[in-house]
Amino acid sequence: MDNGCFSSSPRHDAFPAGLRVLVVDDDLTWLRILEKMLKKCLYEVTTCCLATEALKKLRERKEAYDIVISDVNMPDMDGFKLLEQVGLEMDLPVIMMSVDGETSRVMKGVQHGACDYLLKPIRMKELRNIWQHVFRKRMHEARDFESHEGFDFEGIHLMRNGSDHSDDGNLFAVEETTSIKKRKDADNKHDDKEFGDHFPTKKARVVWSVDLHQKFVKAVNQIGFDKVGPKKILDLMNVPWLTRENVASHLQKYRLYLSRLQKENDQKSSSSGIKHSDSPSKDLGSFSFLNTANKQQNDIATDSFSYSDGTLLIQMDATSYEGDLKGIVSEPTTEKIRASTSEIPDPKVQKSSQKSLNKPFTSVESSEANHAVFDCTIPTEYSWSEFPKGPLKEEQKTPVQLEDSLCQLPLHGTQHHIQIDQSQSIASINSNPSITEEEVAAKLETKPLYAGYESDYVNPVSSIGSAVEAFPSQSKSLMVSDQSSEPTFTSNLSLKTQGFNLDCISDLDFYQRNLLLGGEVASAPLDEDLNFFLLQSECYNMNFGLQNIDMSEYYDPRLTAEVPSHFYDSADYSSVDQSLFIA
Amino acid sequence: MDKINSRRQVAAMKQSLFDQGYLDEQFIQLEELQDDANPNFVEEIVTLYYRDSSRLISNLDHTLERNPVDFNKLDTIMHQFKGSSSSIGAKKVKAECTLFMEYCRARNGEGCRRSFQQMKKEYATLRKKLETYFHLARQAGPVETAFRPK
Numbered sequence: 219m220d221n222g223c224f225s226s227s228p229r230h231d232a233f234p235a236g237l238r239v240l241v242v243d244d245d246l247t248w249l250r251i252l253e254k255m256l257k258k259c260l261y262e263v264t265t266c267c268l269a270t271e272a273l274k275k276l277r278e279r280k281e282a283y284d285i286v287i288s289d290v291n292m293p294d295m296d297g298f299k300l301l302e303q304v305g306l307e308m309d310l311p312v313i314m315m316s317v318d319g320e321t322s323r324v325m326k327g328v329q330h331g332a333c334d335y336l337l338k339p340i341r342m343k344e345l346r347n348i349w350q351h352v353f354r355k356r357m358h359e360a361r362d363f364e365s366h367e368g369f370d371f372e373g374i375h376l377m378r379n380g381s382d383h384s385d386d387g388n389l390f391a392v393e394e395t396t397s398i399k400k401r402k403d404a405d406n407k408h409d410d411k412e413f414g415d416h417f418p419t420k421k422a423r424v425v426w427s428v429d430l431h432q433k434f435v436k437a438v439n440q441i442g443f444d445k446v447g448p449k450k451i452l453d454l455m456n457v458p459w460l461t462r463e464n465v466a467s468h469l470q471k472y473r474l475y476l477s478r479l480q481k482e483n484d485q486k487s488s489s490s491g492i493k494h495s496d497s498p499s500k501d502l503g504s505f506s507f508l509n510t511a512n513k514q515q516n517d518i519a520t521d522s523f524s525y526s527d528g529t530l531l532i533q534m535d536a537t538s539y540e541g542d543l544k545g546i547v548s549e550p551t552t553e554k555i556r557a558s559t560s561e562i563p564d565p566k567v568q569k570s571s572q573k574s575l576n577k578p579f580t581s582v583e584s585s586e587a588n589h590a591v592f593d594c595t596i597p598t599e600y601s602w603s604e605f606p607k608g609p610l611k612e613e614q615k616t617p618v619q620l621e622d623s624l625c626q627l628p629l630h631g632t633q634h635h636i637q638i639d640q641s642q643s644i645a646s647i648n649s650n651p652s653i654t655e656e657e658v659a660a661k662l663e664t665k666p667l668y669a670g671y672e673s674d675y676v677n678p679v680s681s682i683g684s685a686v687e688a689f690p691s692q693s694k695s696l697m698v699s700d701q702s703s704e705p706t707f708t709s710n711l712s713l714k715t716q717g718f719n720l721d722c723i724s725d726l727d728f729y730q731r732n733l734l735l736g737g738e739v740a741s742a743p744l745d746e747d748l749n750f751f752l753l754q755s756e757c758y759n760m761n762f763g764l765q766n767i768d769m770s771e772y773y774d775p776r777l778t779a780e781v782p783s784h785f786y787d788s789a790d791y792s793s794v795d796q797s798l799f800i801a
Numbered sequence: 802m803d804k805i806n807s808r809r810q811v812a813a814m815k816q817s818l819f820d821q822g823y824l825d826e827q828f829i830q831l832e833e834l835q836d837d838a839n840p841n842f843v844e845e846i847v848t849l850y851y852r853d854s855s856r857l858i859s860n861l862d863h864t865l866e867r868n869p870v871d872f873n874k875l876d877t878i879m880h881q882f883k884g885s886s887s888s889i890g891a892k893k894v895k896a897e898c899t900l901f902m903e904y905c906r907a908r909n910g911e912g913c914r915r916s917f918q919q920m921k922k923e924y925a926t927l928r929k930k931l932e933t934y935f936h937l938a939r940q941a942g943p944v945e946t947a948f949r950p951k
Contacts, residue, residue, distance in 0.1 A: 245881065246852075247885055247888040250846060251831065258836075338888070339826075339827040339830070339890065342830065
């Protein structure tokens with residue numbers, strides 16, 4: 219997808235026009251018919267007659283598609299297998315089709331994760347409504363994200379080094395969650411036009427902090443991965459405010475993460491070589507990974523896991539920025555991030571440096587990304603092509619501006635704010651000053667979000683030390699935005715802040731300086747720092763996969779009222795957000 | 802006058818194809834997809850179908866000739882053929898495919914062969930009729946919209 223298309227793509231027509239569909243069918247007659255039908259629905263169609271070719275296309279540009287329609291019987295690969303792969307790697311909704319409508323087949327489809335099963339001959343009216351699957355998925359992702367985030371204050375605790383806020387934050391977060399949920403429900407009732415409005419953006423999210431995730435992993439290992447179940451984990455974890463649902467969805471992500479890891483290890487032994495261990499000591503590993511990734515620069519398409527999945531989201535316009543963001547976002551987790559990535563302003567915008575950045579994360583993150591990805595995708599879609607841009611632009615000017623752009627995201631409660639701020643500031647630092655025109659657009663949108671960040675933000679930031687100082691102005695800018703900040707941001711922050719502490723500070727400073735100077739992140743030293751920086755975040759990501767999760771929240775559809783046109787661009791947004799949260 | 806007659810003929814023929822069960826709703830769908838961007842869409846699709854189906858029929862022929870009969874393979878090929886036939890709404894052909902596949906599952910070689918012969922007949926008939934139909938349609942000139950048979 220190229221950013222340039224943004225203005226000229228059919229997406230600008232009434233939603234759901236412009237939905238990007240990938241059709242896979244070995245029957246050329248049907249392929250042609252479906253193509254014509256989908257075009258009549260004003261969707262953007264790409265056809266493939268081979269499953270392997272489809273996977274290749276998907277891996278090349280994860281964010282290039284919103285939904286996949288595939289036949290069940292294909293010569294080179296079983297349709298169900300393709301379905302599984304797409305679900306795992308890219309987390310795209312997949313619709314199966316067949317002339318055979320036997321219950322057992324349909325059941326198989328459902329079991330493998332198909333979001334629908336169509337019988338041939340397919341009517342056009344059936345195709346007209348496929349957008350609902352995209353929407354629904356995003357909604358769920360947003361919800362998942364929210365439920366995961368929003369709360370976590372363990373991270374914040376660490377960050378704040380015992381500041382008072384942590385306690386408050388915790389309480390706040392909890393309350394926030396409930397109030398947000400209520401608000402969300404109320405909101406959902408009213409909206410029926412823009413997607414953004416419909417999305418559960420206001421939910422508070424559970425932030426799976428490093429600590430929390432470690433407890434989780436410990437519990438899982440104790441129970442035994444095979445026998446694990448949300449209830450058991452919850453009991454073992456002994457975290458009062460955590461619900462079974464939170465654990466269930468985190469478990470799901472964790473599982474996907476592990477399987478992705480499995481795949482990645484097989485696939486990417488050369489590039490990453492990073493073992494996604496749970497311990498933060500992965501830094502070294504990640505770092506090396508990052509380095510490796512750097513070499514791969516410009517290779518967005520290379521790693522199916524990495525970019526496409528979610529990290530791509532970071533693809534903000536800023537070239538270097540995007541790169542960073544992406545990496546951090548840890549896109550590899552196909553699912554959600556994928557969505558966001560697709561939204562991301564063209565990969566082309568990204569500079570090589572970015573790519574390299576992204577790469578490292580992606581692989582590392584892929585497993586992690588699972589979590590994040592889920593979340594991210596949702597938000598990005600709706601909005602926002604502009605979103606990512608906005609922050610980028612901001613960056614050029616000052617870190618503060620970045621935050622403004624980030625502000626677009628609704629902030630929830632102070633806690634969230636704090637978190638967001640941090641991430642934002644970090645993001646600003648990381649983001650590349652070189653923002654493209656696209657970013658400008660985003661800029662406009664981001665403003666309102668940050669309102670909530672201000673005050674809360676300051677405290678945690680200070681605990682970070684110098685890094686914090688770098689942001690003071692940023693925090694302030696955040697203050698301007700209104701309160702509906704996204705909970706996601708906060709969660710990211712908490713995760714991030716934990717990890718970074720002093721390291722971050724120096725990195726941030728470095729980046730900030732670089733940013734302000736307009737230097738591209740791509741610059742060698744910067745890259746390293748960035749990588750390192752990302753590494754930090756990545757470590758967390760890797761360990762927890764949470765960061766990704768957090769990121770995904772950004773994509774709250776709410777963010778952009780203009781959902782319809784941005785619907786498909788949300789990936790951009792998400793990537794931006796994620797990158798912001800790199801810190 | 803001529804045009805009107807031609808169009809009437811086309812309409813009548815189409816009606817009869819539907820009445821006799823050679824074609825089903827899918828054919829109408831195809832006609833509805835035809836527009837300025839693709840003025841010969843239906844014919845294009847039908848041509849694609851002929852290509853696919855010829856290949857599949859020949860596959861089936863070869864597979865049936867072998868001994869012992871590979872029913873799984875037959876089932877797979879016929880499944881493809883059925884899918885293809887559903888694309889243009891070849892109703893009778895499709896029905897015969899279903900029957901064939903049932904024989905396959907029952908591992909009834911003789912039943913398969915019989916059914917296959919019948920299917921080939923239906924296919925040949927449909928093909929001829931469609932050729933006539935398109936010929937008439939071309940003569941009658943473009944029709945504004947697809948009309949549904951009663």
